[in-house]
Amino acid sequence: MKRLDSCPRKDGFRMPAEFEEHAGTYIIWPERTDNWRNGAKPAQKVFTEVANTIGKYEPVTVVVSDRQYQNARGMLADYVRVVEMSNDDSWIRDCGATFVINDKGERRAVDWSFNAWGGLVDGLYFPWDKDDRIASKMCELEQSDRYRLDDFVLEGGSIHVDGEGTAMVTEECLLSEGRNPHLSKEEIEQHLKDYLNVDKVLWIHEGIYNDETNGHVDNMANFVKPGVVALAWTDDVNDPQYKRSSEALAYLESETDAKGRKIKVEKIYTPKPILISKEESEGVDAVDGTLPRVEGDRLAASYVNYYTGNGFVAVPVFNDPHDELAIKKLQELYPDRKIEPIYAREILLGGGNIHCITQQVPKIK
């Protein structure tokens, strides 16, 4: 497949919303023992559950290093496709390809530069070169030419689109020092407009408290459909999350989308604070240059980190009183999709959740 020097906007391609129909989903198999406790075995079980669950609704490809190939193939359901792919960790939402489609039934991809959420400024591990090759390898498998941006760092989890001309991001992430400090906010916005083919960008100030991704939007807010945004919420004014969510609510309710619609915000209550336990901390290899997992640290838990697929929504739950509330609320917001709750503390311990470990491939006609 080819590397393209143009941009999707110029060529008539757009990033479809996640709630549009998929051809499939990609997941990377977790294995690094300085991020996933106990040799990544507990995480592998949950990733397997996520892959097997999604695989009931749409084709799933799990990519995995040669070292873990046979183990992954053995654990995953027969209907999950398993393909070798070297990686630095398992966040394909962030390092994977962002697919774009046109109305002629063609698919291409945007291959952003990936630098492990901040490179040498505040990145989470080093090196990240294998992860940065993931998108181009996905493009070969999906037979999609790609727009490669050598000079623009972005993760897929830091953007959401409504498929009708609107993108949603956080300033905390996109304006961070570790990504594109050479560009102004306006220049960054222009990149989004050119490569996602959107006309308007909604800039939420901050994401979830203590989110190591510099506040990715996908843990904080999501488009349920055009004009409707699900927002992580707490009523607890003493929670540092309160200010973040309140600001986002006020901002979104004051804004309109690319089509001029006022934004309707739906609150999704977060679980109560979840802290890393001593046992969990001790199961992680201590390695220089990798973010340590310290006992007592608060995790960036949020139900908004759900994945919307063909006929279903896969939502992380935490054995928390708010689990039921989130499930009920999402069922109301997605009346035509089955809600698939998955106990996902193990993914959270690694620094993200179900949305972060998945990357959809949009269907073409």
Added chain:
Amino acid sequence: MKRLDSCPRKDGFRMPAEFEEHAGTYIIWPERTDNWRNGAKPAQKVFTEVANTIGKYEPVTVVVSDRQYQNARGMLADYVRVVEMSNDDSWIRDCGATFVINDKGERRAVDWSFNAWGGLVDGLYFPWDKDDRIASKMCELEQSDRYRLDDFVLEGGSIHVDGEGTAMVTEECLLSEGRNPHLSKEEIEQHLKDYLNVDKVLWIHEGIYNDETNGHVDNMANFVKPGVVALAWTDDVNDPQYKRSSEALAYLESETDAKGRKIKVEKIYTPKPILISKEESEGVDAVDGTLPRVEGDRLAASYVNYYTGNGFVAVPVFNDPHDELAIKKLQELYPDRKIEPIYAREILLGGGNIHCITQQVPKIK
């Protein structure tokens, strides 16, 4: 995809002949510097020519380690699919999947044990575990369940079939000490009957002189069509090849195939002896446990190591007076296919030729 415990014969699957229609071809990118001279750069150029040439006729997938991924992607034509796959060397004919089909439009594969042409007895390198995983990874990409044989060693280059119930092998290879010494000739034949779904096996005594594969049939003889075999030949009675070819000729002309047809043999004259040069020898890393490439050693050159694809035959040539003779003869034997000669001394230096570095995926309806 699933691992199957049955066998193709029982399930109504058969290995089609190479001259039947293909869905595509696989090739492994060469890189090991203890087999390919000058950092494998000359070989990579020729593999690129082979892949790009075949890609004009049928879909080609080149699989490649992560280390060489970007280099391979850059060198190969855009229409060649490039997929990461760890490997020990680049002989996918031998370590890859042997695909079988049925008359209901289904495809499966046989995943033989691979031990680098003789394991600890007289294998050519150690270890070979990555190569032994290639077949299962091809099966995932082609969405084919596989029959895995943990206790039976075989390389795809050691078998040919006519698609109508006949297989052709050499005793030199299949009865070698390094493969299945625990099995009798009759038991080995039964494995071929069960897993290729053939009724008759033709046992040529020996392959090409000094062939490091223990005389693979694919360097010595090939089915042009049912009832017709192309055989490597020399008239030089002083060439050690003479006795081998003469014995094979006498044997084949005395035999019938599974359908009771007498075998018609077509002679393909080999090039004159080709020896490794000093410069070629010096370009190869010297590593314990890998077959050394010694100046003056005779290479197992044969035009019969050609690949038959959709509408073409890719044939190795050696800048030898017999090149034209081989091309002319093959054009007579394959009147409906374009003959594509490729100067392939570099592949020969690594120990095989065009047939050895390709593995077809048969088309299903």
